[in-house]
Amino acid sequence: MDKIVVAIDGPAAAGKSTVAKKVAKVLGCTYIDTGAMYRAITYFALKNNVNPQCEDDVVDLLPKIDLELKANSKVFLNGQDITQDIRLPDVSQNVSYVASYKAIRLHLVDLQRKMANSKSVVMDGRDIGTYVLPNADVKIFQVASVETRAARRHKENLQHGIKCKLEDIEAELRKRDFIDSSRTFAPLKPAPDSVVLDTSDLTIDEAVQAVLKVIKDKGHDWSKRNE
Numbered sequence: 001m002d003k004i005v006v007a008i009d010g011p012a013a014a015g016k017s018t019v020a021k022k023v024a025k026v027l028g029c030t031y032i033d034t035g036a037m038y039r040a041i042t043y044f045a046l047k048n049n050v051n052p053q054c055e056d057d058v059v060d061l062l063p064k065i066d067l068e069l070k071a072n073s074k075v076f077l078n079g080q081d082i083t084q085d086i087r088l089p090d091v092s093q094n095v096s097y098v099a100s101y102k103a104i105r106l107h108l109v110d111l112q113r114k115m116a117n118s119k120s121v122v123m124d125g126r127d128i129g130t131y132v133l134p135n136a137d138v139k140i141f142q143v144a145s146v147e148t149r150a151a152r153r154h155k156e157n158l159q160h161g162i163k164c165k166l167e168d169i170e171a172e173l174r175k176r177d178f179i180d181s182s183r184t185f186a187p188l189k190p191a192p193d194s195v196v197l198d199t200s201d202l203t204i205d206e207a208v209q210a211v212l213k214v215i216k217d218k219g220h221d222w223s224k225r226n227e
Helices: 016-027 034-047 055-059 089-099 102-117 128-132 146-159 166-182 204-217
Strands: 005-009 030-033 067-069 075-077 121-125 138-143 195-198
Touching (some): 005 204, 016 030, 016 121, 030 034, 030 102, 034 055, 034 102, 034 121, 055 102, 089 102, 102 121, 102 128, 121 128, 128 138, 138 204, 146 166
Parallel strands (some): 005 121, 005 138, 138 195
16 A cells, blocks of 8 residues: 555544554554644643643743654653643643644644655544645544543543543533634534544444544555555
């Protein structure tokens, strides 16, 4: 199989990152978690006592940020591993504000496009198929009910030792859905040529197989990929 670019979009906690990472492994592609990039900037703002809801102050931080995504899904900010830090509740509660700022998005979109320009990638986020990579070979819009997503995020947080309440997570997701889908620049929405995949009743492995089937149905036979 030749070079391929796969875009997986969808709301928060829909399981995009987990599915995208596994799909990338099967395809032999590079996995790019764009959400982690926005989380990293949010984390940096909080760490520097900058209000994430103050657009100008957050944008002013960009020259001070050196962001790197490692092949093992590790996220480094100015040389420091912040992979776990960006999953903390404070970051989750504020990342949608940071991600709505046009200057932030333009800065990161430029990096994301460069990543996908010369190699096969599986990239997940909110606006990959609609804005970041509008010419992606395959576009998936992965969804799940708010209740399912909240339960998944709650379980994930507990596994990482993060104390939280299920009802608080559900309220946070509803708020993030509204912010992500109503922002004026590159809002969350399915691309016209995307395949909507509801994973509410699917296991991770079933969701991965569903995505691989879409890729194959689009004419990209990953089972015959030659490395």
